[in-house]
Amino acid sequence: MVSRPAKYCPHCGTGLERITFDGHDRSHCPSCERVVWHNPVPCAGVAVVDQSRAEPAVLCVERAVPPGVGEWTIPGGHMEVGEEPEVAAARELEEETGVSVAPDALEILDATALPPRDGKHVVTTYYVADWADATGEPTAGSDAADARFWTPSAFTDSSEQFRPVHEERFRAAFRRFR
Known part of the structure; x- marks a missing residue:
């Protein structure tokens, strides 16, 4: 989870991609397959x-x-x-x-x-x-x-x-x- 939009995965450092997940546009790491949550x-x-x-x-x-x-x-x-x-x-x-x-x-x-x-x-x-x-x-x-x-x-x-x-x-x- 991050408080501002992330560009890189906080777990492995790979550049993030955008995907649709749970009906929302989300950041996703193509390397470790994690969604990087942007929460308030x-x-x-x-x-x-x-x-x-x-x-x-x-x-x-x-x-x-x-x-x-x-x-x-x-x-x-x-x-x-x-x-x-x-x-x-x-x-x-x-x-x-x-x-x-x-x-x-x-x-x-x-x-x-x-x-x-x-x-x-x-x-x-x-x-x-x-x-x-x-x-x-x-x-x-x-x-x-x-x-x-x-x-x-x-x-x-x-x-x-x-x-x-x-x-x-x-x-x-x-x-x-x-």
Whole structure:
């Protein structure tokens, strides 16, 4: 299995061919006769909502690394091998923002397959948490240039750009606590 389209067999190094297998166009190694599966990468993220403000706000990060440098997003990232999605979401939140929340305080917000980027397909499980259940103060951590709370109206009025695939989750998290 590979996360991006392979050109060579990861088992023997032979150049791959395309075949139809199980009704789908697949990569196939003519030497070792294996199908090289191109599967999505599992990711998890969490939107922390602060309801104590006059207008509730969602904790977001500004990306500091590709893809999407300079775009705002819900904190999240790749799951580790053997890691449960809610544990990955809580870990990524702390790594990127310095804010901690217990995995059992998370509620599922959404799960979606994101559009491929450079041949990489991602499936993300999004969670939502109440700021009252979190500890720490937002600071930019790994992969982040900034971390702060945004209200939908403040974001709409700003010149900042939200990562398109995450804006819907940002607004859904906000609505969850209204």
